[in-house]
Amino acid sequence: MESILEIEKMSLQFGGVKALDDVSFHIVKGEIFSLIGPNGAGKTSMLNCISGLYQPTTGSIRYKGKEIVNMKPYNRTKLGIARAFQNIALFAHMSVLDNLKLGRHTLMRSGPLSGGLYVGKASKEEIKHRKKVEEVIEFLELQDIRHTPVGTLPYGLQKRVEVGRALALGPELILLDEPMAGMNNSEKDLMARFILDMHEVMDTTVVLIEHDLGIVMNLSDHIAVLDFGKCIGFGTPDDIQKNPDVIKAYIGEETVI
Amino acid sequence: MGSEKTLPNLLAERAAKVGHEVALRQKYLGIWNEITWDDYFSKVEQLSIYLSENLEFLPDEKLAIIGENRPQWLYAQMAAQSLGGVSVGIYQESLPEQIVYYLNDCKARIVVVEDQEQVDKLLEIEKQIPLVEYIIFYNKQGMRHYNHPKLLEFDEVLATGASLLKDRSGFLLYNTKHLFGDDHAVIAYSAATTGNPKGVVLTHSNLIEAAKNLLQVDKMEEKDDYFSFLPLSWVHEQVVSIVIPLTTGIVINFPEKPHTVIGDLREIGPQTLLAPPRVYQTLMSNFTIRMEGASWFKKRVFQTFKKYGEKVARAKLDKQQISSWDKFMYQIGDIFVFSAIRDHFGFSRTKRAYVAGAALQSEAFYFFHSIGVNLKQTYGGTELSGIAFVQSDEEIKVNSSGVPLPNTEVRIGENGAVYVKNKAIFAQYLNEKDQKLMDDGWITLGDCGRIGEDGHLYILDRLEDIITNRNDKHIYPRIVENKLKASPYIQEAVCFGKDKAYVTAILNIDLNSVGRWADKQRIVYTEYSDLARNPQVIKFIEQQVTGLMNQVPPYARVKKFSILHKQFTADDGELTRTLKVRRKFIEDKYQMLINGMYSDTEEVTIAGLEIESVEGVSLQVIHLKTEQEVA
Numbered sequence: 001m002e003s004i005l006e007i008e009k010m011s012l013q014f015g016g017v018k019a020l021d022d023v024s025f026h027i028v029k030g031e032i033f034s035l036i037g038p039n040g041a042g043k044t045s046m047l048n049c050i051s052g053l054y055q056p057t058t059g060s061i062r063y064k065g066k067e068i069v070n071m072k073p074y075n076r077t078k079l080g081i082a083r084a085f086q087n088i089a090l091f092a093h094m095s096v097l098d099n100l101k102l103g104r105h106t107l108m109r110s111g112p113l114s115g116g117l118y119v120g121k122a123s124k125e126e127i128k129h130r131k132k133v134e135e136v137i138e139f140l141e142l143q144d145i146r147h148t149p150v151g152t153l154p155y156g157l158q159k160r161v162e163v164g165r166a167l168a169l170g171p172e173l174i175l176l177d178e179p180m181a182g183m184n185n186s187e188k189d190l191m192a193r194f195i196l197d198m199h200e201v202m203d204t205t206v207v208l209i210e211h212d213l214g215i216v217m218n219l220s221d222h223i224a225v226l227d228f229g230k231c232i233g234f235g236t237p238d239d240i241q242k243n244p245d246v247i248k249a250y251i252g253e254e255t256v257i
Numbered sequence: 258m259g260s261e262k263t264l265p266n267l268l269a270e271r272a273a274k275v276g277h278e279v280a281l282r283q284k285y286l287g288i289w290n291e292i293t294w295d296d297y298f299s300k301v302e303q304l305s306i307y308l309s310e311n312l313e314f315l316p317d318e319k320l321a322i323i324g325e326n327r328p329q330w331l332y333a334q335m336a337a338q339s340l341g342g343v344s345v346g347i348y349q350e351s352l353p354e355q356i357v358y359y360l361n362d363c364k365a366r367i368v369v370v371e372d373q374e375q376v377d378k379l380l381e382i383e384k385q386i387p388l389v390e391y392i393i394f395y396n397k398q399g400m401r402h403y404n405h406p407k408l409l410e411f412d413e414v415l416a417t418g419a420s421l422l423k424d425r426s427g428f429l430l431y432n433t434k435h436l437f438g439d440d441h442a443v444i445a446y447s448a449a450t451t452g453n454p455k456g457v458v459l460t461h462s463n464l465i466e467a468a469k470n471l472l473q474v475d476k477m478e479e480k481d482d483y484f485s486f487l488p489l490s491w492v493h494e495q496v497v498s499i500v501i502p503l504t505t506g507i508v509i510n511f512p513e514k515p516h517t518v519i520g521d522l523r524e525i526g527p528q529t530l531l532a533p534p535r536v537y538q539t540l541m542s543n544f545t546i547r548m549e550g551a552s553w554f555k556k557r558v559f560q561t562f563k564k565y566g567e568k569v570a571r572a573k574l575d576k577q578q579i580s581s582w583d584k585f586m587y588q589i590g591d592i593f594v595f596s597a598i599r600d601h602f603g604f605s606r607t608k609r610a611y612v613a614g615a616a617l618q619s620e621a622f623y624f625f626h627s628i629g630v631n632l633k634q635t636y637g638g639t640e641l642s643g644i645a646f647v648q649s650d651e652e653i654k655v656n657s658s659g660v661p662l663p664n665t666e667v668r669i670g671e672n673g674a675v676y677v678k679n680k681a682i683f684a685q686y687l688n689e690k691d692q693k694l695m696d697d698g699w700i701t702l703g704d705c706g707r708i709g710e711d712g713h714l715y716i717l718d719r720l721e722d723i724i725t726n727r728n729d730k731h732i733y734p735r736i737v738e739n740k741l742k743a744s745p746y747i748q749e750a751v752c753f754g755k756d757k758a759y760v761t762a763i764l765n766i767d768l769n770s771v772g773r774w775a776d777k778q779r780i781v782y783t784e785y786s787d788l789a790r791n792p793q794v795i796k797f798i799e800q801q802v803t804g805l806m807n808q809v810p811p812y813a814r815v816k817k818f819s820i821l822h823k824q825f826t827a828d829d830g831e832l833t834r835t836l837k838v839r840r841k842f843i844e845d846k847y848q849m850l851i852n853g854m855y856s857d858t859e860e861v862t863i864a865g866l867e868i869e870s871v872e873g874v875s876l877q878v879i880h881l882k883t884e885q886e887v888a
Contacts, residue, residue, distance in 0.1 A: 134286035144517045146287065200401060 003062075004029040004173055004205050005050065010059030012045055012229075019045045020056070021229040027173075027222070032199050032206045034216045037226035038249065043209045044086065046226065047175050050207070051083045052076045063173070077106050082171035084163045086178045086209075092151030096142055096161050099150055100133045103168035136168045139201075140194060156187040160194075167198065173205045174198065180210060188212065192219060217241070225249065263436040263461040265301070265339035267503035269429065272298035279480070280502065281328050284513035284521055292328055297335075300328070302429040303418030304336035309432075310421055312367060312391055316341030317441065319363045323347045323356070324371030326485045326511050329395040329411055331499060333369040334489075338442055339432050343458070345444040346490025348834040350827065353378050357385045362456055363444055363687060364388055369411070372396035373403075380405060438462035444687055445492040447639040456687030457639045459492065467642035467681035468500040470662035474647055475609055479506035481528040482606070486511075486518045491835060493613045493643040497531050523603035530607055533614035534621070535836055537632070540602055541621050542745050542770055549773075562590030566627030573626055574655050595628045604630045611635050613644060614835050616716060618739045619655045626653070634658055636714060638702040642681040646714050657713035658706070667714060673705040674720050705733075722840055724754045732760060732813045734840075740809055744801045745770045749825055751843050752815065753851050759816040761854040763847060765789075765824050766798060786822040790876070795820060799879050806881065816881055817854045819861070821847070822874045854878050 005027040012020040020042045027033045035043045048054040050061060052073035061069045068076055082103075090099050108115075108129065110122035118126070137143055140160055145153060150161055163179050176195070180188045192215055198204045210216050216223065217237045225233035225240060227249040233240050240246055271280075276295035283290050308314035320337035322330055322344055334344035345363045347356060349371060356378060360368065368389055370376055376394050379386070394400065395411035422428060442461045446454040477483075485498040498509050507529070512521040548559060565586040572579040599605045610625070613635045625632040636646035636658035646667075648659040661667045665679040676699040705723060706716040717723075718733040725731055734752040737760065741750035749765035768785055771794060775782055782788040798820060806814045825831035831843050844851065853861030862875040 131286065134288075138286055141514070143287075143513050144520060147520075197399065201398070 001028045003027060004064060005207075006060075006062040007046075007050075008060045008062070010049065010056045010061065012042075012049060012054060013057045018229050020049070020226075023059075023224075023226070023229070023231040025224045025231060025234045027205060027207060030199070030203055030205055031221035032195065032208060032219050034208045034210060034220040034223045035226060036210065036213070036216055036223060040228075041226040042229045043226055044177055045229075047083065047177055047207070047209065051081060051175060074106055077169065080169075080172035081175065082166040082169040082173070083175040084166040084177060084179060086181065088158050088162045090150045090158065090162055090165065093149055095147050095149055096153075096164075097133065097137070097146050099161060100136055100164050100168045101129060103165040104129045104132060104170075107169070132170060133168050136164050139167070139197070140164045156183050159183065160191070163191075163194070167202075167204075171204060173207065175207045177209050178211065179208070180212060180215065188215065195219060261436070261438045262465055263338065263433065263438060263440060264442060264464065264500065264503060265335055265429070265433045265436060267465075268294075268298055268301065268335060269433055271503060271506065275506065278506070279508050281331070282508060282510045282525075283328055284511070284517070284524075287513075289510070289524075297328070297331070298429070299419075300332045300415060301335040301339060302422060303415045304332050305339045305418070305432070306421045306425060306428050307414050307418035308336055308342075308367070309340050311417065314340050314342060314367065318342045318367075319345050319365045319444065321345045321347055321360055321363065321365035321368040322370075322489075323349050323351070323368065323375050324395070325349060325515060326487075326489050326494075326498070327371070327395070328511065329369070330489050331509075333393075334443070334499065338440075338461070339429055339436070341432075341436060341440060343441045343444055345446075345456075346488070346495070347446075348488050348490050349375065350834065352828060353382045357382050358453065359446065360386045360389060367391045367393065369393045369395070373399040376400070376403065376408065383407075436461070438465070439684075441684065443492070443495060445490065445495070445639045457492075458684045458687055459642055460684050463642045463681050463683060464496060464500045465504070466664075466679070467496050467644065468504055470664055470679070470681065471496070471644055471647065472501065472505065473663045474649060475529075477501060477505045477507050477529060481505075481507040481608075482510055482525050483507050483529045483531075484510050484512070484522050484525050484527040484603075486515075486522070487532065488834070492639045493531060493637065496643040497529070519603075523601070526600075526603050526606040528606055528608045530604070530610040531613055532610070533835060534612055534617040537610075537612060537617055537621050537625065538742075541624050542767065544598070544602075545745055546770060546773055559594055562586070562594045563627070565590050566595060566629075567623065570623045570626035574622065574653055591629060598628045599630060602630075607631065609633055609650070611644070611647070613637065615837060616656075616658065616735070616739065618743050620743050622655050636704075636716060640683045640700055640702060641677060641679075642683065645677055645679065645681065648713075652711070652713075654711070654713055656715060657709065657711075658716045659714060660712050661714070667708065668699070669706065669708060670701065672720065673707070673717070674701040675704050675706045675714065675716070676701045724752070724760070725756065726754055726760070726812065727756060727758050728812070730812050734760075737809055737813055737815065738762070740805050741802065741815070744805060746774065746798060746801055749838065751838055751840060753844065753854075757855055760813060761851065762802075762815045762818040763843065763850065764798065764802075764818055764820045766794065766820055768824070771797075785824060786874075789820045789822055795877055795879060799881065802879075803881055814881075817878055818881075819850055819854060819876050819878050821850075822876060850876060 003026040008024050010020055010023050035046060037043055049056050052071060060067055063079060108125060110125050114120055114122040137146060150158060159179060166174055180191050195206055199206050220237055223237055223240045224231055225246050232245040232249055233243040272294045277293055279291045280294045280297045281292040320342055322333050324330055337344045345365060347359045366388055370392060372394060376392060379392055391409055392407050393409045393411055393414055438461050440461055441458050442464060443459045444456045447457055483497060487494045489495060489498060501507060502509055510525045512518045565583055568579055568583045569587045571577050607630055609631045611633055616634060622632060633648045633653060635644045637644040645665055646659040646661055668676050670676050678699045682700055703720050704716050705718055705720045706714055709715055718735040722734055723731055724734055732754060737752050738750040741747050746767055747764055748767040750762050752760050752762045754760035766789055771788060775788060780791055780793055782791060788794055802818060827834050831839055833839060849863045850861050859878055860875050861878060
């Protein structure tokens with residue numbers, strides 16, 4: 001099995017706090033991979049390192065065999081890594097369509113002049129990108145709210161648009177930071193279906209941070225468990241459920257009364 | 258053959274004559290994709306040869322179709338018909354057990370379905386539908402891992418069909434030569450407010466005749482737009498979406514998804530629209546709600562011109578005189594307000610909007626005419642190939658169901674039933690046991706009505722629903738119910754009172770408008786059942802009902818009513834798929850509640866209905882106080 005992303009001996013330190021401590025795991029191409037762990041375990045920090053918002057103190061991140069640890073975030077995007085944020089990072093006054101188109105901004109080539117005048121290659125490019133965005137709209141069933149400003153949408157839908165913005169990039173690796181947080185059960189089911197389809201239909205590798213362990217166990221091919229910055233478990237859902245360290249981290253240690 | 262017109266014949270003619278013109282539009286990925294008559298014809302031909310060669314589809318065989326309105330629906334129907342077969346449309350929301358009934362009743366061997374949802378439904382009931390051998394689906398999403406032997410994919414079928422056609426050119430034309438107007442074309446299931454749905458067999462001639470008659474009243478031009486969003490299994494929609502384009506060349510537009518209908522309708526702005534009353538009511542109530550939330554200025558402007566709109570509507574509908582000043586003000590209002598409202602609805606180019614399936618209440622009628630939408634009531638039914646009566650543009654009357662179409666005769670039977678006779682009347686019922694309504698070419702749909710001196714048909718109610726109270730007075734529940742539904746806060750009402758001293762009603766409140774009212778009153782609620790049982794809401798609805806009942810003759814007034822804890826739904830069997838009330842079913846299901854309304858109790862606990870109500874739901878019986886003096 002070919003790894004798409006390899007994290008090796010990575011540490012991230014903020015002053016005296018070790019947010020990530022010597023973490024190593026790898027993600028196989030085309031799988032759904034989940035990062036779990038209690039609050040403050042370093043899950044989001046890990047995603048920040050992968051997407052390039054944080055620079056790890058030591059260690060390496062290899063994407064398709066290539067070292068990317070010193071690469072700027074926008075260059076990582078061009079390689080095919082996209083991310084949806086836990087706190088919705090959309091432009092509230094812009095329509096769903098515009099927000100999604102913005103997701104493809106780094107891929108646009110035409111300059112402000114030709115783009116502004118909508119001549120020559122710019123119009124062709126616009127059509128091409130619009131088509132990609134429309135595919136995402138179709139995929140996530142956002143047709144009826146295409147022209148609605150994002151700020152007026154209910155939370156669950158905004159989350160979906162947030163995922164859509166990342167997906168619009170047509171990424172090979174998508175990082176989803178708690179895409180189901182704050183959703184009710186039926187919204188969660190729908191999102192889980194979208195995640196499965198991303199992986200099956202679009203062949204995207206998905207990295208998921210999620211607190212709902214039922215969903216994580218059902219969806220994931222592999223799971224890494226973080227606790228106080230350390231990777232305390234890595235394996236298939238079955239392995240993780242049997243791992244004593246994980247059980248300890250989640251349920252606490254057996255105490256003798 | 259000569260005069261033997263069939264739908265595939267007409268398609269072939271049209272493709273030969275104006276092959277490059279647009280026949281259909283389907284919105285996909287945000288774009289209205291155009292399909293020409295040539296494309297339409299060749300898709301039908303590809304599918305048709307596949308059905309014939311690879312699936313051994315025989316003349317008079319039934320092909321079932323389950324799905325949303327899509328070009329593929331039309332291809333499937335036309336392909337089956339071109340081989341002498343019959344298409345059977347099944348409502349896509351049907352529950353699995355209903356599908357079992359339909360498929361076994363019509364004995365379909367091949368089913369064409371929309372997507373994964375329908376495929377799952379069919380595979381779930383696979384054992385109960387042993388006759389089904391092939392399932393052809395046209396939306397691939399989510400279908401990657403399905404490799405059930407019965408499944409076939411629509412596009413692959415067409416591709417295979419195209420390669421089969423290489424040495425068989427002219428396949429479709431050759432086949433259509435062997436078709437006759439009397440051939441069975443479509444089986445439509447009647448909505449069945451009582452009992453099981455009946456399969457109604459319609460011939461090519463029936464459908465073409467129905468279209469022809471309607472077109473004599475309302476001329477439709479080539480390239481006019483029509484927006485097809487009601488189930489194609491409904492015969493009214495069949496005639497307009499499939500038959501009329503073949504004879505006139507109007508363009509049929511299909512929405513992107515069911516939930517995008519409102520926006521897509523606006524983008525198309527069709528010349529002709531067909532919808533049941535509920536659609537118009539929803540549009541009106543959404544508008545009222547939006548207007549309440551509008552800015553002070555907008556409200557003020559609308560209020561100013563509204564009264565001129567109402568005057569003009571009354572002038573048109575009730576033939577009242579109107580001053581030139583009012584006319585002038587209406588023109589101004591039209592420029593500033595009404596045209597904008599029409600545009601908002603997608604009615605800016607609408608020449609006519611048909612109301613079909615049931616009667617629309619008068620308030621909505623006045624409203625749409627006041628904003629300049631030519632709303633027309635129709636009367637018809639599955640057995641009549643859709644519309645058989647329509648109001649003419651010059652003579653629109655609020656309570657009438659219109660005048661008979663050309664070549665259509667009407668008479669009122671001794672029991673008050675409306676009998677109709679024309680050439681569009683269906684050939685037969687699918688099952689012998691259902692043959693009872695026909696009488697020397699005359700047929701009744703079971704509605705009771707009268708013919709006015711103006712020649713208009715006035716429908717009173719369904720024959721079986723008329724209530725005879727204890728004093729032998731006839732009460733038409735539909736009229737009382739429509740009165741109740743005139744309140745924007747009451748969505749559905751069902752009245753009872755057979756052999757009783759007074760009339761009672763079960764109500765459904767309108768979640769949108771009552772919800773909004775509740776927001777304003779700072780009433781906290783979670784969902785429908787909570788809102789419906791809120792004491793303040795009950796009080797408010799009581800005021801509404803009291804006000805409305807003053808307009809009803811005393812003996813027909815509702816004296817007690819109860820607001821149901823749930824909305825009537827087709828899934829629970831309380832409504833038909835075309836959203837008509839199934840009175841008998843409701844009467845049986847809520848017998849306890851109805852009995853309660855004829856006793857002294859003020860609260861009825863009904864149990865054993867749904868999972869939710871394991872311990873029973875208690876519903877309040879509201880006794881209208883003003884009634885006491887009258888009764």
